[in-house]
Amino acid sequence: xxxxxxxxxxxxxxxxxxxxxxxxxxxxxxxxxxxxxxxxxxxxxxxxxxxxxxxxxxxxxxxxxxxxxxxxxxxxxxxxxxxxxxxxxxxxxxxxxxxxxxxxxxxxxxxxxxxxxxxxxxxxxxxxxxxxxxxxxxxxxxxxxxxxxxxxxxxxxxxxxxxxxxxxxxxxxxxxxxxxxxxxxxxxxxxxxxxxxxxxxxxxxxxxxxxxxxxxxxxxxxxxxxxxxxxxxxxxxxxxxxxxxxxxxxxxxxxxxxxxxxxxxxxxxxxxxxxxxxxxxxxxxxxxxxxxxxxxxxxxxxxxx
Amino acid sequence: xxxxxxxxxxxxxxxxxxxxxxxxxxxxxxxxxxxxxxxxxxxxxxxxxxxxxxxxxxxxxxxxxxxxxxxxxxxxxxxxxxxxxxxxxxxxxxxxxxxxxxxxxxxxxxxxxxxxxxxxxxxxxxxxxxxxxxxxxxxxxxxxxxxxxxxxxxxxxxxxxxxxxxxxxxxxxxxxxxxxxxxxxxxxxxxxxxxxxxxxxxxxxxxxxxxxxxxxxxxxxxxxxxxxxxxxxxxxxxxxxxxxxxxxxxxxxxxx
Ligand SMILES: Nc1ncnc2c1ncn2[C@@H]1O[C@H](COP(=O)(O)OP(=O)(O)O)[C@@H](O)[C@H]1O
Ligand SMILES: [Mg+2]
Numbered sequence: 001x002x003x004x005x006x007x008x009x010x011x012x013x014x015x016x017x018x019x020x021x022x023x024x025x026x027x028x029x030x031x032x033x034x035x036x037x038x039x040x041x042x043x044x045x046x047x048x049x050x051x052x053x054x055x056x057x058x059x060x061x062x063x064x065x066x067x068x069x070x071x072x073x074x075x076x077x078x079x080x081x082x083x084x085x086x087x088x089x090x091x092x093x094x095x096x097x098x099x100x101x102x103x104x105x106x107x108x109x110x111x112x113x114x115x116x117x118x119x120x121x122x123x124x125x126x127x128x129x130x131x132x133x134x135x136x137x138x139x140x141x142x143x144x145x146x147x148x149x150x151x152x153x154x155x156x157x158x159x160x161x162x163x164x165x166x167x168x169x170x171x172x173x174x175x176x177x178x179x180x181x182x183x184x185x186x187x188x189x190x191x192x193x194x195x196x197x198x199x200x201x202x203x204x205x206x207x208x209x210x211x212x213x214x215x216x217x218x219x220x221x222x223x224x225x226x227x228x229x230x231x232x233x234x235x236x237x238x239x240x241x242x243x244x245x246x247x248x249x250x251x252x253x254x255x256x257x258x259x260x261x262x263x264x265x266x267x268x269x270x271x272x273x274x275x276x277x278x279x280x281x282x283x284x285x286x287x288x289x290x291x292x293x294x295x296x297x298x299x300x301x302x303x304x305x
Numbered sequence: 306x307x308x309x310x311x312x313x314x315x316x317x318x319x320x321x322x323x324x325x326x327x328x329x330x331x332x333x334x335x336x337x338x339x340x341x342x343x344x345x346x347x348x349x350x351x352x353x354x355x356x357x358x359x360x361x362x363x364x365x366x367x368x369x370x371x372x373x374x375x376x377x378x379x380x381x382x383x384x385x386x387x388x389x390x391x392x393x394x395x396x397x398x399x400x401x402x403x404x405x406x407x408x409x410x411x412x413x414x415x416x417x418x419x420x421x422x423x424x425x426x427x428x429x430x431x432x433x434x435x436x437x438x439x440x441x442x443x444x445x446x447x448x449x450x451x452x453x454x455x456x457x458x459x460x461x462x463x464x465x466x467x468x469x470x471x472x473x474x475x476x477x478x479x480x481x482x483x484x485x486x487x488x489x490x491x492x493x494x495x496x497x498x499x500x501x502x503x504x505x506x507x508x509x510x511x512x513x514x515x516x517x518x519x520x521x522x523x524x525x526x527x528x529x530x531x532x533x534x535x536x537x538x539x540x541x542x543x544x545x546x547x548x549x550x551x552x553x554x555x556x557x558x559x560x561x
Contacts, residue, residue, distance in 0.1 A: 055515050079520040087515040093460055094505045095512035097453065099315070099422055106527035113521035116529055123527075139317075141459060155516060 003030035004162055004195050005054060005085070009063035012049055023049040024218045027063070031197065033162065036189045038206035038226075039199040041215030042240045047199045050215070051167040054197065056081040068162060083112070086156030088169040092148035096140045101132060101151050104140065108159045122158045129192075130154040130184060146177020153184060163195035164188065170200060178202070203230075203244040207265045214239060231263025246270055314459070316419040320365035321535055323420045327429030329536045334417050336543055340550050341409045348553040350402065353409045356546055357416060366419050374415040375408060382407055423455030425528075432530060445524065457505070464501055468494050 010027040013020040024046045031037055041047050052058045053065050056072040068084050070077040089095050098104040105126055109119045127133040130150045140148055149169050156164055166185065170178040182205055188194040198205065206212045212229040214222035216239050222229050230236065230243055233251045237243075243251065250264040250273070259280065260273040317323075322330075337353060344350050361371055382404050389400035418426070431448035438444050469479060472493055479490050 052511070057511055057514060079517055082515055082517055082520075087512075089508055089512055091505075091508060094508035097456065097509070097513060097516075099424055099452075099456060103424060103527060108516040110524045110527055111517040111520055113523055113525050115525065116527065119525075119527050152512075159517065 002033050004033040004068055005031040006066045007053070007060075007063065008066075010053065010060045010065060011062045012046075012053065012058065013061050014049075022218060024053075024060075027218075027220055029213065029220060029223075031163070031195060034189070034193045034195055035210045036186070036196045036208070037198070038209035038212045039197060039215065040201070040203065040206060040212065040241055041221070044217075045215040046218040047215055048167050049218075051087060051165050051197070051199060054163070054165055055085045055087045057087070083159050084161050085163045085165060086153075086159060086161040088149065088152050088156060088164065088166045090168045090171050092145055092152060092172065093140075095152050096148060099139055100136070101138050101140065101143075101154075102136045104151055105155045105158050108155055112159065119158075122160070126154040126157045129157060129188070144177060145173045146180040149173065149177065149181050150184060153181070157188070161194075163197065165197040165199070167199045168201065170202065170205065178205070201241075203242060203247075207244055214241075216240075226265055227263040230265065231261075233262065314419070315422050316366045316370060318365045320363060320420065322360060322364040322416075324533070324535060325420075325539055326530055326532055326536050327421050327425040328432055328530060329532070329539050330417055330421055331426070331429045331433060333539065333543055334413060336547065337413050338410065340546070341406055341413070343554070344406075344550075345554060349550065350405050352546075352550055352553055353413070354405075357409070357412055360416055364416060364420050366416075371412070371415055371419065374419075375411055378407055378411050424452045426455075427452035428526060428530075449518075453509070457502075460505075461498065461502060465494060465498055468497050 007027050007029045010024060010029075011022065012024045013022045027050070039047055039050065049058070053060060053072070054067065056065075056067075056078045059065070059072050065072045067081045070081050070084075072078065072081055096104050097107050102123060105123055106119050109122060114122075127136055130153060132147070132150055132154055135143065135147065140151065143151065152169070153164065153166075164185070166181070170181050173181065182198075185196045185198060186208060189196050198209065200206065206229075207226050209226060212222070212224065212226050213220065214229060214236070221239055222232070222235065230247045233243060233247075242248065244265060246267050246269075247264055250260060250270055251262070253274075254260060254262065258274070259277045260270070264270050264273055337356065340349075341353050344353065361368065364371075385403055385407075386400040389396040389403060393399055421429075427448040430451065431444050434442070434444050434447075469477075472490075473479070477490055477493065479487060482490070
């Protein structure tokens, strides 16, 4: 796959009253076209700074960000980059500008100066992609948090970007809202090949990503498939974030002596790993019947969890 | 939420007034306000009231809701009335005229806000003042500012009541005590409200930038303005109103 976004030796410092704060330093990263990348890291590790760099809201203090061949240092590229990379923010109320769903989706298109027919055509496509058709005339005040984020995503989709970046867009949502937003991201990724960069604190949201990137104090700390990243439990813990619940449970089981592999991500995987471990044990040791029974039932409890 | 922010709240019901082009309604408001301020004599002062009653009947907005919008000026009206009645020559008459003018002004603006989406109000203004763009006035930005202000009124008022609840839970009391005590009790509400509005403004600016705000010299409109025949009827009514008004001005029947 070809890279859509390339960051080379990117550093960024915020200037504050007393000196400057280096938010990112020496970052090298490229994001493939059509991939689903999850970004995690503790507070202040530079995730939002990274998101703003992708969208040319800020330009690197040193190094370069190139989006689809366009360097963000070049001022004439800024608007083209913003139309290629859409940004969804954390607080749904702070990014909706209009007083109906339709008008809000059209906001970006009005800014681009498109004609009414083209706006209407794109609006219909976005409404059906996001499933918001029934709410098109609603005021944003009447929507749930999850629905508001869908509106924000729809407003970005209308601009026909190549990539959507969600900066903790699920952080203020209830589980149902999170499911809606995440489901839409995966659908867009599969159905129209949209590149998705998902910044999140919820590890279970990373499991289905193609790639997980971990930030730590402005540096890239880990980078790999979800399995690669989450099988290194000691390192992830030292970086200060929790594993996905199922992985956490599996790690506990491993440390209490059960023979299953590291980096288990889903409950299905855990189930079959436990079954395999159990079968191996029965087969190799020929254990007593009552012991087998005890182990079998503990495995069952684990499954129910 | 919409209750405590009745001023400037759009009231979505179907009506011929809602369907009018915002430009028509803005022109009507200007005509109306001018008439209120140059009115003289009994007929001149009552004509706007008659016009408004007619418009309210057309708007399908409950009378109660429209009148609630007058509450905020009640204090000002009462204070100026007392001042006029006791300290000014011929105060009773002046107080009456003043009260009527203030009520008519706010009432009229309310009818416009209740029947027109904030974004339409601002786009109407943008269109109306479009010629000023050539003088370098950022008309589009002003119009956007106005519509955003409208959108954030309910959001900030929700935020304010949320902060007040939080302070109440910590023992703050906003209902008891004298004026100074109450004003002091509001400080821990106003400060966090300011902080959160700045944060909101910052986020909003970023969200607008990333949605290409300002990228194009001539942004288009999703809902272009088109005059329907209702608008022509409205302009005709305005014409009749102006004629009646001029007549009332030329042949005044004075109050005294
Ligand atoms: N506007 C700003 N001014 C000064 N410092 C900032 C600003 N925004 C972020 N920072 C600092 O930059 C670092 C990275 O912040 P950020 O990118 O927001 O991290 P994250 O999104 O991962 O929490 C933090 O140390 C933060 O304090
Ligand atoms: Mg952040």
